[in-house]
Amino acid sequence: MRFSRQMVTVEEAVDRLLKRLTHLGEETVQIEEAYGRILASDVYATYELPHFDRSPLDGFAVRAADTISASVDQPVYLRVLETVAAGQVPQHEVTAGCATRIMTGAMMPAGADAVIMFEQTENPAEHAATVGVKRVLKPGENVSRRGEEIASGTVIAEAGERINAGTLAILATFGYKQLSVIRKPRVGLFSTGSELLRIDQPLVAGKIRNSNSWMLSALIQEAGGIPVWLPDLPDDLVKAKTIIGEHLQEVDLLVSSGGVSVGDFDVIASLVDEPEVDLLFNKVAMRPGKPTTGLILHGKPYIALSGNPGACFLGYELFVHLAIQKMSGMRQVGLRLIKAKLDVAYTKPCPYPRYLRGRLLDREGELFARPDFNEKAGNLGTLKDSECFMIIPAGGSGKQAGELVHVLTHAMPSWRNEG
Numbered sequence: 396m397r398f399s400r401q402m403v404t405v406e407e408a409v410d411r412l413l414k415r416l417t418h419l420g421e422e423t424v425q426i427e428e429a430y431g432r433i434l435a436s437d438v439y440a441t442y443e444l445p446h447f448d449r450s451p452l453d454g455f456a457v458r459a460a461d462t463i464s465a466s467v468d469q470p471v472y473l474r475v476l477e478t479v480a481a482g483q484v485p486q487h488e489v490t491a492g493c494a495t496r497i498m499t500g501a502m503m504p505a506g507a508d509a510v511i512m513f514e515q516t517e518n519p520a521e522h523a524a525t526v527g528v529k530r531v532l533k534p535g536e537n538v539s540r541r542g543e544e545i546a547s548g549t550v551i552a553e554a555g556e557r558i559n560a561g562t563l564a565i566l567a568t569f570g571y572k573q574l575s576v577i578r579k580p581r582v583g584l585f586s587t588g589s590e591l592l593r594i595d596q597p598l599v600a601g602k603i604r605n606s607n608s609w610m611l612s613a614l615i616q617e618a619g620g621i622p623v624w625l626p627d628l629p630d631d632l633v634k635a636k637t638i639i640g641e642h643l644q645e646v647d648l649l650v651s652s653g654g655v656s657v658g659d660f661d662v663i664a665s666l667v668d669e670p671e672v673d674l675l676f677n678k679v680a681m682r683p684g685k686p687t688t689g690l691i692l693h694g695k696p697y698i699a700l701s702g703n704p705g706a707c708f709l710g711y712e713l714f715v716h717l718a719i720q721k722m723s724g725m726r727q728v729g730l731r732l733i734k735a736k737l738d739v740a741y742t743k744p745c746p747y748p749r750y751l752r753g754r755l756l757d758r759e760g761e762l763f764a765r766p767d768f769n770e771k772a773g774n775l776g777t778l779k780d781s782e783c784f785m786i787i788p789a790g791g792s793g794k795q796a797g798e799l800v801h802v803l804t805h806a807m808p809s810w811r812n813e814g
C-alpha cells in the first residue's frame with residue numbers, strides 16, 4: 396500500500412486514460428436495434444431529397460403565368476383537370492387555363508409551377524369543375540423542388556455520430572435497413588468492501604446495501620455500454636486478483652467502486668503495487684473522488700472509483716463515461732462544459748477543484764447553477780436530481796453567489812424550473 400501518491404490533474408488523468416483506449420470493432424445491426432448506437436462509417440444520400448417536385452400544401456397546382464391578373468375581387472377561374480393524392484402520379488399536364496387539385500406531399504403535375512392553398516381560392520369544393528384563384532403566384536411558389544433539401548451523394552450522417560431519433564428518420568428515408576456500428580463496450584462491474592449487502596439481504600448492524608453497482612450499471616447503459624455484473628471483490632488481494640483475472644477476457648473495460656483509499660482493507664490500493672499493473676493515476680486533483688485510480692491490467696483498462704456514492708458518481712462521469720465514448724468510437728469524446736452563475740455562495744476552501752453536484756436553472760434567459768446542499772461524498776439521496784457539476788477552482792475562498800463558474804453537464808435546464 397502506497398501512502399504517498401503522485402497527484403495529477405483531472406485533465407492529465409483523463410489524457411492518460413484515453414490514450415490507452417481504442418475503439419472496438421464494427422458490427423452490423425438492423426435499424427430496429429440502431430437507436431443510440433455509434434455509426435462506424437459515413438452514410439450517404441442515395442438519391443436526391445425530395446426525389447420529385449411536390450406540393451407542401453393542400454390546394455391547386457397552377458401555372459403562375461395564369462394568375463397574373465388574379466385578385467380577391469376578381470379571381471382567375473381555372474378548369475380543374477384531376478385530383479392528385481399523396482402517393483399518386485398525376486395523369487394530366489397542366490396547360491393554360493387549367494389547374495390540378497393537389498394534396499400535401501403529392502407529386503406536382505407537369506406544366507404547373509406553383510401551388511395555391513385552398514384558403515386562397517374561390518369555390519374549392521371537392522368535385523367543382525372550376526376554381527377561382529384569388530391572388531398572383533410567382534413561379535416556384537409553394538413547390539418543394541426535387542433535391543432542394545439533400546443532394547444525392549451528400550453525407551447524411553458521419554462515422555462516430557450517435558444515432559438519435561433524427562438520425563433514424565434520415566436513415567429510414569434513404570432505406571438503410573442495416574447499419575454498420577461500433578461494438579458496444581462491455582463494462583465489467585465489481586464492488587469491493589465486506590460491508591456490502593446484496594439488494595435482497597436484510598439490513599444488519601454496520602452493513603449497507605450495495606447501491607453503487609446499480610447506479611453505475613444504469614449510467615453505463617445510458618452512455619451506450621453493456622454493464623456486466625461481476626462477483627464482489629473480497630478485501631484479500633490474492634483472492635481479488637484471481638477473481639479479476641477470471642473475468643478479464645469477458646469485458647472491454649473494468650470498473651469497480653470502493654477500496655481505492657488508504658484504508659487497511661482497501662484492496663485496489665494494494666493491487667496497484669502488483670508488478671503486472673500498469674498504473675495510470677491513483678490521486679487526482681478533484682474533490683470528491685481524489686483517490687480515483689486508473690490502471691491497465693494485462694492489457695485491460697481498469698477504472699477504480701471511490702466507494703463514496705458521490706465520489707463514485709463524479710468519477711464515473713469524468714472517467715468511465717469518457718472511456719465508453721472513446722471505446723464506442725464516438726467522434727466527440729467529452730462532456731459539455733458551459734458557464735453559469737453560481738446561485739448561492741460556496742466559500743469552503745479546498746486545495747483541489749471541487750465538483751459540486753446540482754441543478755441548472757434558467758431565469759429569464761440567464762443560466763444559474765444551484766449546488767445540492769447535501770453534497771457530502773458519502774450522501775446519495777440527491778444523486779437522482781443531479782444534472783450538472785459546478786467546478787469551484789482550487790484555493791482562494793471559493794465563489795460568491797452570482798459569480799460565473801464552469802459547469803459540466805449533459806443536461807439543459809430542466810422544464811421543472813423552480814426560479
Ligand SMILES: Nc1nc2c(c(=O)[nH]1)N[C@H]1C(S)=C(S)[C@@H](COP(=O)(O)OP(=O)(O)OC[C@H]3O[C@@H](n4cnc5c(N)ncnc54)[C@H](O)[C@@H]3O)O[C@H]1N2
Binds near residue numbers: 604685
Ligand atoms: N486516511 C485517509 N482516508 C480517506 C481518504 C484519504 O485521503 N486518507 N480519502 C477519503 C476519500 S476522499 C474517499 S472518497 C474515500 C474513498 O474510499 P474508498 O474508495 O477506499 O472506498 P471504501 O473505503 O471502500 O468505501 C468508502 C465509503 O463508500 C461506501 N461504499 C463502498 N462501496 C459502496 C457501494 N458499492 N455502494 C454503496 N456504498 C459503498 C463504503 O461503505 C464507505 O462508506 O476514502 C476516504 N478516506
Ligand code: MOO
Binds near residue numbers: 682686703705773
Ligand atoms: O473523494 Mo472523497 O469523496 O473527496 O470524500
Ligand SMILES: [Mg+2]
Binds near residue numbers: 653658661
Ligand atoms: Mg477505503
